[in-house]
Amino acid sequence: MSGGARHFAVRTAKCAGYGICAGIAPEVFTVDDQGYGRGPSGAVPAGLVELARRAADECPMAAIAEVTEPVRPAE
Numbered sequence: 125m126s127g128g129a130r131h132f133a134v135r136t137a138k139c140a141g142y143g144i145c146a147g148i149a150p151e152v153f154t155v156d157d158q159g160y161g162r163g164p165s166g167a168v169p170a171g172l173v174e175l176a177r178r179a180a181d182e183c184p185m186a187a188i189a190e191v192t193e194p195v196r197p198a199e
């Protein structure tokens with residue numbers, strides 16, 4: 125992917141709550157009070173996109189998708 129705003133969505137149905145995403149990219153991902161990952165509400169700043177991609181790559185459930193448009197967390 126190249127150009128344009130980058131959004132990262134956590135597919136909650138796939139997330140198993142490992143919290144790895146927030147450990148790698150705490151500026152982008154958070155975990156809720158049950159340990160499930162949460163994506164950013166808006167576009168990821170260009171300087172954090174590579175970090176967000178690394179977190180997505182490391183997610184053992186492949187629950188993080190890089191998309192060009194915001195995606196509702198309950199997807």
Ligand code: SF4
Nearest residue numbers: 139142143145161183
């Ligand atoms: S690393 Fe993946 S499985 Fe773990 S909290 Fe983040 S999105 Fe969920």
